[in-house]
Amino acid sequence: MEEAYCCNFALTMLFLLLFFKMFVKKQERHKINLPPSPPAIPIIGHLHLLKEPLQQTLQALSDKYGPVLLLRFAARKVLVVTSPSAVEECLVNNGIVFANRPRMLVGKHLNYNYTAIAAAPYGDLWRNLRRVTALEMFSTTRLAKTSVVREEEVRLLGSQLMKSCASGSSKLELKSRFNDLSFNVMTMMIVGKRYYGESVGDAEEAEQFQAVMKEYLSLSNASNPEDFFPLLQWMDLRGLERKMVHVMKRIDEFLHDLIAEYRRALSASNGVNGSQLQRKTTMIHNLLLLQEAEPEFYTDDIIKGIILILLLAGTETTATTTEWAMSLLLNNPDAMAKARAEIDAHVGQHRLLQEQDLPKLNYIQNVVKETYRLYAPLPLLIPHEASDDCTIGGYQVPRGTMLLINAWAIHRDPKVWVNPTKFMPERFEGENYSSAGYGYIPFGAGRRGCPGAGLAYRVIGLALGTLIQSFELERVGVEEVDMAACSGITMPKLKPLEAICRPRAAMVPHL
Numbered sequence: 001m002e003e004a005y006c007c008n009f010a011l012t013m014l015f016l017l018l019f020f021k022m023f024v025k026k027q028e029r030h031k032i033n034l035p036p037s038p039p040a041i042p043i044i045g046h047l048h049l050l051k052e053p054l055q056q057t058l059q060a061l062s063d064k065y066g067p068v069l070l071l072r073f074a075a076r077k078v079l080v081v082t083s084p085s086a087v088e089e090c091l092v093n094n095g096i097v098f099a100n101r102p103r104m105l106v107g108k109h110l111n112y113n114y115t116a117i118a119a120a121p122y123g124d125l126w127r128n129l130r131r132v133t134a135l136e137m138f139s140t141t142r143l144a145k146t147s148v149v150r151e152e153e154v155r156l157l158g159s160q161l162m163k164s165c166a167s168g169s170s171k172l173e174l175k176s177r178f179n180d181l182s183f184n185v186m187t188m189m190i191v192g193k194r195y196y197g198e199s200v201g202d203a204e205e206a207e208q209f210q211a212v213m214k215e216y217l218s219l220s221n222a223s224n225p226e227d228f229f230p231l232l233q234w235m236d237l238r239g240l241e242r243k244m245v246h247v248m249k250r251i252d253e254f255l256h257d258l259i260a261e262y263r264r265a266l267s268a269s270n271g272v273n274g275s276q277l278q279r280k281t282t283m284i285h286n287l288l289l290l291q292e293a294e295p296e297f298y299t300d301d302i303i304k305g306i307i308l309i310l311l312l313a314g315t316e317t318t319a320t321t322t323e324w325a326m327s328l329l330l331n332n333p334d335a336m337a338k339a340r341a342e343i344d345a346h347v348g349q350h351r352l353l354q355e356q357d358l359p360k361l362n363y364i365q366n367v368v369k370e371t372y373r374l375y376a377p378l379p380l381l382i383p384h385e386a387s388d389d390c391t392i393g394g395y396q397v398p399r400g401t402m403l404l405i406n407a408w409a410i411h412r413d414p415k416v417w418v419n420p421t422k423f424m425p426e427r428f429e430g431e432n433y434s435s436a437g438y439g440y441i442p443f444g445a446g447r448r449g450c451p452g453a454g455l456a457y458r459v460i461g462l463a464l465g466t467l468i469q470s471f472e473l474e475r476v477g478v479e480e481v482d483m484a485a486c487s488g489i490t491m492p493k494l495k496p497l498e499a500i501c502r503p504r505a506a507m508v509p510h511l
Helices: 002-029 054-065 084-093 105-109 124-138 140-145 147-166 175-191 200-219 230-235 240-268 273-280 283-293 300-331 333-346 355-360 362-374 434-439 453-470 505-510
Strands: 068-073 076-081 171-173 390-392 395-397 402-405 471-474 498-503
Touching (some): 076 084, 084 402, 140 453, 175 300, 300 362, 300 453, 355 453
Parallel strands (some): 076 402
């Protein structure tokens, strides 16, 4: 058995060596002006250079070789971009060329075989998915209709915090509360169901799903070796594909039950006046109507793929950004005081803050923007792929090259930002940051830019504003809140946020 394994391994390495030699000879026959690149190792290319946190490793390489950098992950070329001008060239000037996603295991196994919007190839399918999600979730009209949902969920969060304070404990853990809030907001908007704050069974179900979603994110790595060595996929030595299939099976079961439960509720309440409005304001209601009209396109897998991406993007990233924002405010008491003074001046304490108040709260909006700058939800944007040869930064980029945009590095570029690592919400006042151009890209840009920015700003601004309006918030000790981050596709805080929360007397009746 051992001899057979060694023989297979030797044959595999021989095949890879021959493939590499053929690849090198082809490159020599076609000399082109490629971007600068570090020395590579045969077969593996630059994979040996990749260390966590990946965005910092890539920034160090870009500092040495330039803002347009070419790496090789085995046989696949990877363009790493760390300047606003290069981002504009890639996503605007060559927007159609880079509108595709690379074919990777995450798209196959974790995105319903490339049919979910995040992994779908650029074309009719993607355009239809984009249009549907924009109309049913992110349009100005839809956001206005669902504002009451977000206000109620934030009020419930404030009420739960107040009850915890009343029970004798003012030291509260906020990370899980923000997760619960963002999950409730998304499920209420999608299917009209609240998981936290109702029954224990539903909360346990949601916690299991969120645990699986964390596994999903940990598997969605842009540097998985299996994506660059086809033979590794065939052998699955690390069991990556098996893990992906297992995780996706659990996710699919949750989404299947979610849709089935809604269908049952819809059937049971048919004709009942009290449930008509709620059904019409949920996204799934309209998706099922579209399914009746076009069953060949709006299959259950397409609908589940839409819900999956919305729950993933709307829960994890929103909760994480809210936690970062509150941590920054706790570490900067002057900023916290300025935010509270603005709320007291424009809203007062005779009612709870509402979404329609947010346009008047410029400082709160700037706090959210500054948090997105320092702690972008995706430090490396979701990869793109060149569908044709193009020129970026004066260099030739071959067709099939994968594009990685290092938003983390761009947001900390001293050529773009003054005191780039310092928390300064004031930098977003007026036109002070207009010169940044594509130096501010927390939601990406171009055709594949995230359409959920408007919703994210509303949820985070409303949550922060309501808590600042309703509570005196302080750090647990004299030490600053630990701002260490975890590694991975997203950048959550390493240590869950805890804070001292004391209800403001005038706000107690409103909670």
